[in-house]
Amino acid sequence: MILNDLPDYFLVDLPPEATLTPTVVSDACETLKRNRRQYLVDRPTETLLRTLGLVAEKWLDREYPIRQIAMEHGEQMSGFPRYNIEKGLDSLFRGITQEALNHLILQDLGHVRRIDHPTSGDAETRTGRKSFAVGPELIAHVTGGVIPNPVITSMVLGLLARSAQFIKCARKTSFLPRLFAHSIYETDPKLGACLEIAEWVGGDDQLETPLFRAADCVTAMGSDQTIEALETRLPKQTRFIPYGHRVSFSYVTKAGLEDCNPRVLAEQIVDDVVQWNQNGCLSPHVVYVEKGTTPSPDRLAQLIADEFVRRETSEPRGSISDREAATIANRRRLYEIRAANSQDTLIWKSRDSTEWTVVFDNEPRFQQSCANRFLYVKAVDALEDALGGADEMIGKVSCVGLCASLHEAQKTVERLARWGVTRVCPIGKMQHPSIAWRHDGRLSLGELMTWTDWEL
Amino acid sequence: MEPLLRLNSFAEHLGSLIDSAADRSFADADISDECFEGLALELFRLQVAANPCYRRLIEYSQVDPILVASWREIPCVPTAAFKELDMTSLPEDSRPYVFRSSGTTQSNRGKHFHFDASLALYEKSLLAWFRHHVIRGLGNDSSLCIMTPSARSVPESSLVHMFDVVRRAGGFRSAEFYGDVSIDGGWGLPVERLVLALGEWCRAGVPVLLVGTAFNFVQLLDCLTERGERLVLPNGSRLLETGGYKGRTRELAKGDLYREICVALGVSSDQIVSEYGMSELSSQAYDHCIGTDLDASVPRRFRFTPWSRGLVVSPETGLEVGLGETGLIQVFDLANVWSVMAIQTEDLGVRHRDGIELLGRAELAEAKGCSLMPKL
Numbered sequence: 001m002i003l004n005d006l007p008d009y010f011l012v013d014l015p016p017e018a019t020l021t022p023t024v025v026s027d028a029c030e031t032l033k034r035n036r037r038q039y040l041v042d043r044p045t046e047t048l049l050r051t052l053g054l055v056a057e058k059w060l061d062r063e064y065p066i067r068q069i070a071m072e073h074g075e076q077m078s079g080f081p082r083y084n085i086e087k088g089l090d091s092l093f094r095g096i097t098q099e100a101l102n103h104l105i106l107q108d109l110g111h112v113r114r115i116d117h118p119t120s121g122d123a124e125t126r127t128g129r130k131s132f133a134v135g136p137e138l139i140a141h142v143t144g145g146v147i148p149n150p151v152i153t154s155m156v157l158g159l160l161a162r163s164a165q166f167i168k169c170a171r172k173t174s175f176l177p178r179l180f181a182h183s184i185y186e187t188d189p190k191l192g193a194c195l196e197i198a199e200w201v202g203g204d205d206q207l208e209t210p211l212f213r214a215a216d217c218v219t220a221m222g223s224d225q226t227i228e229a230l231e232t233r234l235p236k237q238t239r240f241i242p243y244g245h246r247v248s249f250s251y252v253t254k255a256g257l258e259d260c261n262p263r264v265l266a267e268q269i270v271d272d273v274v275q276w277n278q279n280g281c282l283s284p285h286v287v288y289v290e291k292g293t294t295p296s297p298d299r300l301a302q303l304i305a306d307e308f309v310r311r312e313t314s315e316p317r318g319s320i321s322d323r324e325a326a327t328i329a330n331r332r333r334l335y336e337i338r339a340a341n342s343q344d345t346l347i348w349k350s351r352d353s354t355e356w357t358v359v360f361d362n363e364p365r366f367q368q369s370c371a372n373r374f375l376y377v378k379a380v381d382a383l384e385d386a387l388g389g390a391d392e393m394i395g396k397v398s399c400v401g402l403c404a405s406l407h408e409a410q411k412t413v414e415r416l417a418r419w420g421v422t423r424v425c426p427i428g429k430m431q432h433p434s435i436a437w438r439h440d441g442r443l444s445l446g447e448l449m450t451w452t453d454w455e456l
Numbered sequence: 457m458e459p460l461l462r463l464n465s466f467a468e469h470l471g472s473l474i475d476s477a478a479d480r481s482f483a484d485a486d487i488s489d490e491c492f493e494g495l496a497l498e499l500f501r502l503q504v505a506a507n508p509c510y511r512r513l514i515e516y517s518q519v520d521p522i523l524v525a526s527w528r529e530i531p532c533v534p535t536a537a538f539k540e541l542d543m544t545s546l547p548e549d550s551r552p553y554v555f556r557s558s559g560t561t562q563s564n565r566g567k568h569f570h571f572d573a574s575l576a577l578y579e580k581s582l583l584a585w586f587r588h589h590v591i592r593g594l595g596n597d598s599s600l601c602i603m604t605p606s607a608r609s610v611p612e613s614s615l616v617h618m619f620d621v622v623r624r625a626g627g628f629r630s631a632e633f634y635g636d637v638s639i640d641g642g643w644g645l646p647v648e649r650l651v652l653a654l655g656e657w658c659r660a661g662v663p664v665l666l667v668g669t670a671f672n673f674v675q676l677l678d679c680l681t682e683r684g685e686r687l688v689l690p691n692g693s694r695l696l697e698t699g700g701y702k703g704r705t706r707e708l709a710k711g712d713l714y715r716e717i718c719v720a721l722g723v724s725s726d727q728i729v730s731e732y733g734m735s736e737l738s739s740q741a742y743d744h745c746i747g748t749d750l751d752a753s754v755p756r757r758f759r760f761t762p763w764s765r766g767l768v769v770s771p772e773t774g775l776e777v778g779l780g781e782t783g784l785i786q787v788f789d790l791a792n793v794w795s796v797m798a799i800q801t802e803d804l805g806v807r808h809r810d811g812i813e814l815l816g817r818a819e820l821a822e823a824k825g826c827s828l829m830p831k832l
Contacts, residue, residue: 322771322782322783322804322818323804323818325770325771325772326771326783326784326802326804326818327818328771329771329772329774329784329800330534330536330771330784330800330802330818333532333533333534333537333800334534334536334537336513336516336517337509337512337513337516337533337534337537337541338537338540338541339516340509340512340513340515340516340517341509341512341513341541352772352773352774353772353773354771354772
């Protein structure tokens with residue numbers, strides 16, 4: 001199967017010369033709502049999960065034609081190297097099983113049948129109630145980037161909520177979500193009929209007004225400015241679920257470093273950086289390392305640099321834009337001159353390219369990386385130094401990759417949580433959240449639902 | 457001889473070269489490539505000896521100054537380094553003047569230190585190239601209108617200092633600053649007063665040399681639009697625009713800005729010259745000489761002084777890009793005698809045979825949640 005063999009089913013499949021109009025968008029929304037009433041709203045959880053599990057299984061099969069299209073054209077269409085797409089999608093689809101989706105519903109809604117009919121959990125039985133969770137009629141997803149996983153996850157959550165979904169992708173970002181939509185359609189056309197996917201430049205009032213009028217829930221991913229601007233354009237009663245600018249970092253405690261093999265730790269750190277070229281909200285910008293043990297923080301930085309050298313051949317970064325490369329070149333030069341004039345800074349970098357850069361710094365201030373394998377390693381005395389250094393990012397940190405010994409891990413997580421971190425995971429796993437992950441600290445399925453309490 | 461004394465005598469020699477090139481109106485190969493090469497390598501070695509921060513960079517980079525064979529190989533200092541290090545050969549007690557780059561706080565503004573001799577060389581350098589591109593052929597009955605605050609109110613702005621040097625050099629019927637500084641230090645432009653003055657010069661038929669930042673021009677255009685007015689500047693009028701909005705309200709692409717200026721002020725686009733400069737440099741580049749034909753079908757190209765060179769390098773390899781290719785702009789400015797001659801800017805440009813096409817800042821790539829935008 002090649003790209004052109006996909007059936008013209010979604011708006012995004014139309015040839016480039018076809019122009020979207022407000023009527024096309026509002027008609028599509030009406031069709032979606034009708035199809036939801038007919039094919040989705042009464043579908044039992046069990047059969048829905050079976051279908052979604054089946055779709056995920058297909059994606060994990062290397063011979064699956066739609067997966068092959070993703071792998072063949074993914075690099076060109078998304079800008080990410082093939083191994084990024086492969087690892088990213090495999091990790092995502094391995095997590096979409098009937099069992100995992102059951103756990104997600106149980107976790108977020110307290111009962112696996114909660115969306116099928118009114119049910120009672122323990123507490124409800126004791127208080128003489130049943131309750132029923134109802135999803136939005138039509139969700140409009142406004143996606144912001146080229147990383148496919150959050151978009152595909154949103155689509156799965158929307159289906160679990162029994163909502164019709166219109167996925168509005170930013171220009172040139174629809175490729176992988178589009179293939180996922182086709183895999184749903186191919187597996188179960190009636191389910192596919194409850195999805196629409198289109199692509200236009202964000203902020204187009206003509207097309208977005210009918211969409212936002214028709215949707216009772218809008219999710220959005222993007223920069224804080226995009227999200228702020230979008231919110232002002234929504235009708236007041238519309239449920240709005242924003243996912244704004246987030247960053248991540250890693251933290252290595254002294255005891256954690258003593259307990260692990262530092263070379264393996266360096267590999268895991270690089271795994272987190274390499275996936276999605278360090279451009280996602282789960283990508284670490286900084287690795288904080290506690291001082292006072294062996295290897296020292298700067299020695300760990302050196303090991304990370306050694307690992308980047310190995311990846312140059314096994315997992316090369318690929319080309320980046322002139323602007324991105326220029327930013328790296330300028331930052332490198334600045335840190336070189338700092339390193340030349342201060343013993344607190346060290347820098348390692350690839351030769352004759354901007355492929356990777358590691359900057360070691362004794363100063364704990366959090367520094368946003370310019371991405372594309374540009375990593376800061378910062379030495380600190382204790383967690384409080386790192387959190388103090390990152391205070392400008394409070395509320396903006398998505399994930400902390402943690403390397404700590406067992407006895408101190410819980411206390412560290414408690415401190416991170418109170419500071420505002422919403423996800424902590426082992427280093428090396430930052431890019432692979434569970435499908436049940438509470439994205440930005442909120443219930444991802446639960447947030448879509450509206451509850452009806454039935455007092456018996 | 458002491459390194460500083462050697463820099464002083466280098467500056468004297470360069471000053472006389474600038475004078476003689478300007479006297480000949482840059483007509484012939486005033487500073488040949490060979491001559492530039494020799495001077496650049498000499499200055500590089502002097503600066504390694506005299507400028508401690510730069511010397512440490514050279515040592516750290518394991519570059520042997522003696523083995524550097526071409527000015528293109530001279531290690532550059534990024535403009536950002538001026539923010540945190542004292543990039544100067546001048547002793548701490550001999551830096552009476554400083555130009556600061558734009559920025560919101562003192563700590564994130566670059567510092568370029570000067571003393572009397574460096575200021576004199578800066579003035580000689582800027583005036584020669586400014587006259588050649590902007591003033592040549594302008595009658596001495598014209599009026600200079602400067603849209604920035606005065607040099608007295610913003611003494612640390614190299615741009616304003618430049619305009620002040622032009623003003624003091626004379627040759628105008630009148631010359632005045634029209635901008636002011638607000639309590640928070642921001643630059644303002646009381647546009648009404650400027651519009652009144654321009655209206656008067658128009659009625660009197662006095663050619664105007666109107667200079668300012670791109671943002672100044674936007675302010676002027678907005679005011680004229682609000683008043684529903686258009687001006688037709690008298691024949692022979694000239695405009696100098698220099699980049700920079702500094703995050704102000706309305707930004708316009710350069711082509712759009714020029715089109716709007718032409719309509720609102722009744723000038724043609726070849727009467728507008730664009731300047732490229734920065735506080736870390738002592739020489740500027742211009743995109744054409746007013747009065748010469750400008751090929752409107754191609755993007756404007758900036759040319760540096762004969763005593764400075766712009767180089768477009770690949771950010772990947774650091775080597776000069778091919779013709780028509782994009783890269784980072786480096787400037788090698790011999791008039792930066794007491795600081796650092798080799799500067800790496802944060803701007804992207806396209807290398808052309810006849811100059812550099814400016815593409816603007818290489819913005820820092822910012823990860824925006826999961827919103828990495830594709831390369832369009």
